[in-house]
């Protein structure tokens with residue numbers, strides 16, 4: 160079997176796996192990417208007949224009941240997996256075995272072993288496996304990444320990421336998979352991965368999780384955590400904290416602090432709201448305050464899961480499709496994706512929560 164991902168000429172033809180909420184955003188992006196000649200949507204798969212009917216009515220495209228049927232289609236080059244999180248790994252593995260490229264919504268899987276198997280299977284079958292961390296594509300994170308890589312932040316000593324969001328009981332009741340250990344987990348796995356990814360991307364991967372506590376089922380009738388606090392040591396040597404809740408009325412913006420001996424930054428949602436370095440960094444470039452990024456505050460994502468700009472997803476899906484065409488790795492590789500799953504698994508293990516232990 161090949162270990163080098165295959166190139167693809169012409170628009171990459173996608174099948175969507177799971178035609179629910181976020182799938183609509185993927186479909187919207189694929190419409191734009193068809194105009195660019197980069198990618199297109201050709202079919203969907205969903206076990207729910209109502210979702211299939213809605214998909215066909217909205218996009219005028221076929222929707223099948225199972226992933227297997229979708230994978231048998233010759234007009235599908237790649238799948239974008241937008242199903243419940245606990246299904247991602249198995250579906251990615253099945254698609255890779257069928258020779259389809261795989262773009263997977265976060266997280267790659269809830270369990271690290273499954274995420275690793277998906278990465279290994281993708282390599283074995285020579286397909287590209289990529290993830291959706293759309294917030295990486297905003298201008299602010301890229302600027303901070305450049306500054307850190309060029310030494311403008313000195314030693315990173317502390318990182319802190321927080322997700323003080325609000326999700327009602329009605330939100331959890333809107334899908335049977337929501338808040339379950341098997342298919343979703345809680346605020347850490349569902350709402351926090353983007354900020355955790357950004358923290359690891361900028362301040363270094365986790366060496367280990369040092370402490371963790373999860374309050375499971377607090378305030379909502381779900382299995383998983385609605386409040387969580389963890390500390391970790393990162394490869395940069397920094398200490399890090401991760402905190403999150405879905406009970407913070409009425410949902411405050413996410414925040415990330417990166418603190419270095421020569422430079423520090425703060426993100427409020429996607430916006431870079433603080434950036435200072437001891438030596439001037441890119442003085443002629445656009446100042447962070449003026450970088451046009453979608454503001455989480457304006458989008459109100461903190462209390463509405465689908466209130467988001469499609470720009471990040473558009474950039475993310477375009478990068479994935481072009482990566483295949485150009486024979487390069489996408490920005491969000493399977494290996495990058497697994498880092499977040501690994502940290503989440505370490506946190507749950509340390510807290511004795513989730514699929515790894517009692518609450």
Ligand SMILES: NC(=O)c1ccc[n+]([C@@H]2O[C@H](COP(=O)([O-])OP(=O)(O)OC[C@H]3O[C@@H](n4cnc5c(N)ncnc54)[C@H](O)[C@@H]3O)[C@@H](O)[C@H]2O)c1
Nearest residue numbers: 176177178179180181205207210241242243244264265334
């Ligand atoms: N990147 C982001 O910012 C972002 C935002 C929202 C959701 N997500 C992720 O997207 C995924 C879906 O979330 P959602 O809010 O759209 O959920 P949703 O419940 O609205 O949609 C999930 C869909 O998957 C379908 N489904 C269930 N079992 C399936 C199966 N075996 N095969 C194919 N389809 C199946 C359901 O019928 C439903 O239509 C989650 O993993 C979530 O973490 C990511």
